[in-house]
Amino acid sequence: MKEKKAKGLAGLLTSERWADATVSVLAIILMLIAASGILLLLGKNPAAAFYSFLQGCGLAPKANYGGGSGMLSDLFNYLNILAPMLLASLSFIVAFKTGLFNIGISGQMLASGFLATICVGYAKNLSPWIAKPLVILIGIAAGGLCGAFIGFLKYRFNIHEVVSTIMLNYIISYLTGFFINTKYVDMLTRSSRICSANARLTWTKVPIKGVSCNIPLGIAVALAAVFVVRFIFDKTAFGLELKIVGASRSCARYAGVNVRRGIVMSMALSGAFAGLAGVVYYLGYTNTMVPKTLPGMGYDSIAVALLGNSSPVGAIFASIIVTIFQSGANYMSSTIGVAKEIASLITGILLLFAACGEYMKALGRRAVERKEDRILAERAAARTKGGEER
Amino acid sequence: MEEYIVEMRHITKRFPGIVANDDVSLGIRKGEVYALLGENGAGKSTLMSMLFGMYEPDAGEIYINGEKVSFRSSNDAAARNIGMVHQHFKLVDNYTIAENIVLGVEPMTRKFGILPAVNIKKANQDIARLSAEYGLEVNPTDLIENVPVSVRQRVEILKMLYRKAEIMIFDEPTAVLTPAEIDFLLKIIDGLRKSGKTIILITHKIEEIKQIADRCAILCRGRLVDVLDVKNASVREMANMMVGREVEMDLHKSPANFRETVLKVSHLTVENENHFPLVKDVSFEIRGGEIFAVAGVSGNGQTQIADAITGLAEAASGSIVLKGKDITRLSIRKRTQEGISYIPEDRQRTGVVMDFSLEDNLALRRYYREPYSGRGILNFGEFRKNAELLIDRYDIRSGQGPKTIVRSMSGGNQQKAIVGREIEEHADLIIFVQPTRGLDIGAIKNIHKQILKERDRGAAILLISLELSEVMELADTIGVIFSGEILKTAPAGSLTRNEVGSYMMGVREA
Numbered sequence: 077m078k079e080k081k082a083k084g085l086a087g088l089l090t091s092e093r094w095a096d097a098t099v100s101v102l103a104i105i106l107m108l109i110a111a112s113g114i115l116l117l118l119g120k121n122p123a124a125a126f127y128s129f130l131q132g133c134g135l136a137p138k139a140n141y142g143g144g145s146g147m148l149s150d151l152f153n154y155l156n157i158l159a160p161m162l163l164a165s166l167s168f169i170v171a172f173k174t175g176l177f178n179i180g181i182s183g184q185m186l187a188s189g190f191l192a193t194i195c196v197g198y199a200k201n202l203s204p205w206i207a208k209p210l211v212i213l214i215g216i217a218a219g220g221l222c223g224a225f226i227g228f229l230k231y232r233f234n235i236h237e238v239v240s241t242i243m244l245n246y247i248i249s250y251l252t253g254f255f256i257n258t259k260y261v262d263m264l265t266r267s268s269r270i271c272s273a274n275a276r277l278t279w280t281k282v283p284i285k286g287v288s289c290n291i292p293l294g295i296a297v298a299l300a301a302v303f304v305v306r307f308i309f310d311k312t313a314f315g316l317e318l319k320i321v322g323a324s325r326s327c328a329r330y331a332g333v334n335v336r337r338g339i340v341m342s343m344a345l346s347g348a349f350a351g352l353a354g355v356v357y358y359l360g361y362t363n364t365m366v367p368k369t370l371p372g373m374g375y376d377s378i379a380v381a382l383l384g385n386s387s388p389v390g391a392i393f394a395s396i397i398v399t400i401f402q403s404g405a406n407y408m409s410s411t412i413g414v415a416k417e418i419a420s421l422i423t424g425i426l427l428l429f430a431a432c433g434e435y436m437k438a439l440g441r442r443a444v445e446r447k448e449d450r451i452l453a454e455r456a457a458a459r460t461k462g463g464e465e466r
Numbered sequence: 467m468e469e470y471i472v473e474m475r476h477i478t479k480r481f482p483g484i485v486a487n488d489d490v491s492l493g494i495r496k497g498e499v500y501a502l503l504g505e506n507g508a509g510k511s512t513l514m515s516m517l518f519g520m521y522e523p524d525a526g527e528i529y530i531n532g533e534k535v536s537f538r539s540s541n542d543a544a545a546r547n548i549g550m551v552h553q554h555f556k557l558v559d560n561y562t563i564a565e566n567i568v569l570g571v572e573p574m575t576r577k578f579g580i581l582p583a584v585n586i587k588k589a590n591q592d593i594a595r596l597s598a599e600y601g602l603e604v605n606p607t608d609l610i611e612n613v614p615v616s617v618r619q620r621v622e623i624l625k626m627l628y629r630k631a632e633i634m635i636f637d638e639p640t641a642v643l644t645p646a647e648i649d650f651l652l653k654i655i656d657g658l659r660k661s662g663k664t665i666i667l668i669t670h671k672i673e674e675i676k677q678i679a680d681r682c683a684i685l686c687r688g689r690l691v692d693v694l695d696v697k698n699a700s701v702r703e704m705a706n707m708m709v710g711r712e713v714e715m716d717l718h719k720s721p722a723n724f725r726e727t728v729l730k731v732s733h734l735t736v737e738n739e740n741h742f743p744l745v746k747d748v749s750f751e752i753r754g755g756e757i758f759a760v761a762g763v764s765g766n767g768q769t770q771i772a773d774a775i776t777g778l779a780e781a782a783s784g785s786i787v788l789k790g791k792d793i794t795r796l797s798i799r800k801r802t803q804e805g806i807s808y809i810p811e812d813r814q815r816t817g818v819v820m821d822f823s824l825e826d827n828l829a830l831r832r833y834y835r836e837p838y839s840g841r842g843i844l845n846f847g848e849f850r851k852n853a854e855l856l857i858d859r860y861d862i863r864s865g866q867g868p869k870t871i872v873r874s875m876s877g878g879n880q881q882k883a884i885v886g887r888e889i890e891e892h893a894d895l896i897i898f899v900q901p902t903r904g905l906d907i908g909a910i911k912n913i914h915k916q917i918l919k920e921r922d923r924g925a926a927i928l929l930i931s932l933e934l935s936e937v938m939e940l941a942d943t944i945g946v947i948f949s950g951e952i953l954k955t956a957p958a959g960s961l962t963r964n965e966v967g968s969y970m971m972g973v974r975e976a
Contacts, residue, residue, distance in 0.1 A: 092869075313839045320830070323819045329778055330808070330816045331830045332799030448480070449524055 086447070089440025096385040099436050103383065103429035104397060110429075111422050118414060125412050132407030133400050146287035156278060156361045157403050159294030160185070162395040163353035164377030166298075166305050167219075167346045169386045171237075173309060174342035175322035180226060180241025181350040182374025183248040188218035188351035189358030190252040190365060194260065197271025197359060204274040211275055211355050212297065219351015220344045222248075227343030231336040237343065245370055253368035261367070268365040277360035294356030301349060305388040308345075318342050350374070376402070379427040398423055469532065471496040471664050472517065472633060477526035479512055481874070484865045486512040487523070488688040494633075499655060499665040501675040501696070503708050504685035505906035507863055507876035510668045511553075513685070514635050517666075518550045519543035530633075549626030550635040553904075555618050557610045563617075564589045564606035567625045596627055601657060615764065616647040623654065634658065635666045640674060641904055644763050645934055645967065652678045670708070670906040672701050686710045709908040719918055722942045725754030728926035729775070729895050734784035736770040743782070744770045746950040752895070752926040752943075757917065759929040759941035759958075761966050767950035768930045769811050772897050775928070776808045777801045778816075789894060802831060805894035809885055809901050811930075817884040818872050825853035825868035828887050860886035861912070878905050882913075889916050896920055899930045914940060934970075938963055948972040 088098040112122035130136040134150025141147075164181050171178035192214040196207050226244065229235040260268045273280055279291040309315035321328045321338040328335050357373065358365055380398050384390030405419035470493035479487040486509045494500045502510045515521050517528060519537030528535055530546050537543045540550070557566050568589045575585035590606040597604050602620045610618060619639065626634050636655070640648045655665055655678055667679060675682050675696055682699070684691040684707045691707045729752045736745040745767040752758040760768050773779035775786055777798035786794045793801050802808075810816040818827045829838055829849050837848045853868035860882045864870035872880060885901055898917065902910040917940060921927050931937050937944060941958040946969035954961075954969045 311843055313834045313842050313844055316826075316833055316844060320819055320822075323821050324815070326812075326816045327819045327830070329798060330810060332797070332802050334797070334799075445524075452478075452525060 086440040086443035089437050090444050095437055095440070096387070096390070096433070099433040100383055100385060100390065100394065100430065102436055103426060103433070106429045107422065107426040110425050111418075114418070114421070115414070120412055120414055125408055125414065128408040128411045129400055129404035131411075132404030135400070138407070144288040146285075148284055148287050149289045152289045152291055154399065154403050155295045156290065156292035158395055158399045159292055159298040160353040160357035160361065161373055161377060161380060161399050161402075162298040162391060163294070163301055163349055163356060164373055165380040165384065165391045165395055166301050166388060167349035167353060168378050168381040169384075169388060169391060170305060170308075170318075170349060171223075171342055171346035172381065172386050173322050174318045174338060175325075176230075176237050176339065176342060176346070178223070178226075178241060178343065178346045178350070179238060179375070179378065180222070180244050181346075181353070181377055182370040182372075183241065183245035184219045184222045184347050184350035185354030185357060185371050185374055186252055186365070187222055187248045188215040188354035190248075190255075191218045192275075192355045192359055193268065193271050193365065194255075197275045198260070198269070199272070199275070202272075202274055207272070207275040208277060208293065211277060211359050212352065215351040215355030216348045217351070219354060220348035223347020223350065224340055224344035226347070227340035230343070231339050249368055249370050252365070256365060256367040262364070265364070267367070270363050271359055275359060276363060277356055292356075292360055294360040297352060297356060299392075301352065302388045302392060305349075309388075314341075353377075376423060379423055379430070383426060383430040385433075398426065469496075470494055470529070471531060472666075473529040473532075474513070474517065475527045475529070477513065477516065477523045477528070479509075479516060479521060479523050481865070485688050487516075489526075490685070490688075490690045491526075492683050492690060492693065494664060494666065496664050497659060497662050498680040499659050499667060499678055501667045501669060501679035501682040502685060503670060503672065503675060503682050503704060505670065505687075505708060505878070505908055507687075507878060508685040508708075508906075509688040510685055511637055514550065514637065514666060514668055517543065518548060518635060544629055544631075547630055547632040548635070549629060549631030549633070551619065551622040551626065551637060551639060553637045553641065555622055557618055557621060559611040560609060562607050562609055563604050563613070563621050563624075564593045566610055566621055567593055567606075567628050571629060593624060593628070596624055600624075600627060600654065600661075602627075602654060615642045616644075616650070619643070619651070620654075623658075631663070633664045633666065635668070637668045638670075638904070639667070640669070640671060642764070644932065644970075648674070672704050672708075672907065675704070676701060684708050705907055708906070719940070720922060723755045723922070724942075725924055727751050728754050728789055729928070730787040731771075731775065732785050732787070734771065734774060734786065735782045736767070736774045736779055737782045741782075744950050745774065747784070748947075748950075748952050749784075750945055750952065750955060752928060754894070754924045754926050755921055757921050757927040757929055757940050757942045758945060759931065759937040759943070760945050760947050760952075761931070761934060761937045761941075761970055762947035763970050764932050766947050768947055769899055770950075771947075772808065772810070772899050772928065772930055775801075775895075775897060776806055778810075799834075807888040807891045807893040807896045809888050809896075809898045811899040813877070813881055813884055818880055820871075820873040822872060823868065824857070824862070824864055824870045824872055824875070824883060825849045827872050828853045828856050828868075828883060831887065832891070856883070856886040856890060859890075861909070862886065878909060881905060882909060885913055885916070889920060892920070892923070893925065895926045895928065897928045897930070900932060901929070902931075902933070902936060910936075934963060934966060937966070946970055 088094045115122040115125050127136060131138045133154035134147050137147050164185065167181050168178055192211045195214055196202065196211050222244065226237050226240050229240045230237050256268045262269045277293045281288045282291050309319065317333045318338055320331055320333055321335055325335055328338065357371060376398060380394045381391055384394035401419040401422045405416035408414065409416035472494040475491050477487050477490045490513060502513065504510045512521065516523050519540040519542050535546060564586065572584040573588045574582055577583045593606040602624055604617055604620050604624065610621070639651060643651060652674065659665055669675060679696045681693060682696050682704065683693045684704065686708060694704065732749045734745055734748045735743055737743050748771060750758065760771065762768055770779055774781045777796065781794055785792055788804055788806065791804065793804055814820060819830065826849065829852055832838055833844065837845060839845055850868055856862065857867065862882045863879050864875045881904060888896065902913055905913065917927060929940060943955065944958050944961055944966060945952045945955045946966055948970060949972065953974060
């Protein structure tokens with residue numbers, strides 16, 4: 077007798093294929109409910125607030141637009157901040173699957189963004205066809221070296237990556253801050269000087285349908301990166317090795333995997349994606365660097381990765397959701413009048429629910445079991461009744 | 467109707483993809499030793515876990531002293547004077563024996579008349595008294611981490627006695643013990659019976675049941691086959707019922723046909739991280755077609771020899787030569803490729819990745835090779851084919867076939883998967899460490915047959931086992947290890963069981 081598949085929410089939560097995605101969707105629904113509650117407490121209309129988040133991201137039309145801007149330019153702006161978020165969460169995922177916790181993404185982003193800015197961003201007369209690929213290469217190389225260094229510290233001196241990445245975050249933050257303040261500062265803004273248009277990973281001021289748009293190149297890089305990560309972990313022997321290292325070090329040794337090499341490679345790969353995120357962020361979105369400030373995105377990306385169940389495709393959806401709140405917060409704040417910090421609050425709530433995934437799955441399993449028991453009990457009752465009649 | 471101290475009626479328990487217990491009913495009388503016999507995954511442990519309150523049955527009822535109970539946790543079961551010794555002991559390593567025993571039910575006192583504190587002095591006295599009363603010798607102030615396995619088991623038994631358990635469940639208590647310790651344990655169980663305790667013994671070792679049990683319930687694939695009076699039942703009869711088919715008891719070992727030397731270990735020394743030698747200057751040779759068995763009590767350096775040969779541990783000095791090639795400094799993978807298969811001792815920590823699927827695990831040591839991968843890209847069709855072949859050939863049972871997550875499989879089936887995976891490599895040297903630990907008689911015979919088949923094919927086999935009977939049955943040559951040294955190496959025929967036993971205890975030339 078083949079058991080009938082359980083249906084409904086409980087069925088989704090217990091099915092091997094859909095459980096993880098269901099948890100994420102549930103987390104988002106619960107977050108929307110909780111955020112609505114908070115907005116109601118503040119005396120605001122939740123629906124209007126959520127709509128204004130979408131408006132701020134160019135996903136819904138605003139009431140009126142300033143000169144030269146439009147829904148399309150807002151949308152490109154949104155994609156411009158989505159790209160580094162997605163890359164940063166991929167960086168976290170790569171390390172996480174190998175059992176490593178890269179919380180140095182911020183530092184790696186800053187280091188690679190800084191190097192790319194001073195090497196290419198301030199170079200004069202460099203053709204965009206050379207400058208842009210060079211920026212991407214520098215991002216990968218600088219981030220990758222940072223990551224490899226962290227991996228090396230773990231493999232050679234057994235320094236835990238959480239400790240070394242935190243320390244490195246400070247070092248990079250102060251070191252780049254020092255150089256920006258002494259050499260590259262723009263006296264007016266107190267940030268680093270704007271980098272040249274040729275080096276930027278954005279095509280600026282492209283007129284489309286009468287709207288001047290900044291078209292981000294980073295989003296293409298980020299989507300390509302998703303498929304690279306997916307391919308590595310799903311299809312290659314190297315990816316399987318990293319997963320074995322992540323699951324159990326002693327099994328990995330037994331399987332003949334070079335564990336130390338795996339750790340260094342994984343951190344280097346993770347760092348390379350963080351570096352990509354860094355150049356896409358600093359040379360695509362901000363175009364300048366505030367000295368001694370780590371990008372908060374490095375930490376938000378951890379939430380995004382977890383919400384996406386540390387799957388690269390999941391990370392696309394998770395970063396779309398989280399970025400809506402982060403990127404739409406300014407407009408929401410100006411129209412609805414709620415402090416824009418509520419975006420961080422919402423991200424936090426989302427992470428909280430996403431972290432309850434195992435609990436939701438357990439509830440689903442229990443519901444399925446109860447149902448099966450009930451069916452069995454009914455059958456048994458029917459059987460005994462039949463017996464009595466005979 | 468008969469009065470039972472424990473009665474389980476129509477118990478059914480399901481896990482995803484598997485019915486662990488299917489309408490099982492049994493009654494246990496006060497003061498008897500009641501054995502539960504069955505293969506791996508037959509549902510013995512699950513049934514008793516329900517009696518001990520760790521699971522709730524999906525259907526059926528449990529009666530204690532004629533009264534219906536429904537346990538929500540093992541605390542409920544303990545309140546009904548039920549105790550259990552688990553297969554893997556539940557002790558705190560850095561606590562003393564007395565602290566472990568009283569944990570949760572500590573005798574209290576008040577310091578300076580007000581501050582509540584554990585009265586450790588009274589605990590020590592109580593336990594000393596209890597241990598003398600039942601002949602369970604322990605020193606209450608020893609730390610758990612410093613005492614051997616057999617003493618830890620005594621601590622678990624004392625824990626039950628301290629909690630005034632009347633019904634005592636033992637889950638595979640002899641799996642971790644040496645022959646002498648087993649005899650001692652059976653004597654203790656007999657003593658407990660004489661003092662009026664009811665004992666439930668989960669095991670798949672029929673000899674022990676014959677020795678100690680009054681009655682024996684036989685489970686096969688979740689169903690109760692029969693309940694026998696042990697006095698009137700033959701070993702063969704019980705074995706057949708347990709497996710559900712005719713078991714071949716004889717191995718039909720053919721005469722050895724030795725070939726060229728495959729492995730030559732010379733003056734091997736292995737140290738732990740504090741440079742304390744665990745293996746001291748060990749030398750031996752294994753020829754093709756030879757089973758070299760290392761006999762010894764657990765923890766005398768056997769596993770370190772295996773680890774050093776396979777590369778998991780580093781050799782401090784000495785050399786390891788495989789087929790004329792020095793492999794002492796090669797990486798683990800290189801050695802595997804040179805022709806070494808390895809069934810490690812700790813299957814869950816080392817042998818399988820618990821959170822991976824069965825098919826991934828069955829390719830764990832070959833995924834990087836043709837045809838499993840080409841140019842670094844994995845070929846999942848081959849993974850599946852390999853898994854289906856091994857599942858069929860080694861009777862690996864699981865809920866969802868190749869896709870089953872290994873963590874959800876029973877320990878016995880995990881072991882079958884590892885053994886199957888490694889044997890199927892047909893390597894020149896196959897190292898077995900405790901290949902049949904925790905397996906039932908049917909699976910043991912199957913694995914023994916496979917070992918002999920590999921030997922007859924011409925492989926050199928290093929067998930490291932704590933089961934003396936396994937060593938005596940399979941070995942062509944026996945090396946007895948004690949405290950990191952091989953005290954005696956001799957052809958199997960020239961040593962008696964008792965001689966091997968005394969070398970194992972460190973007695974040199976008699």
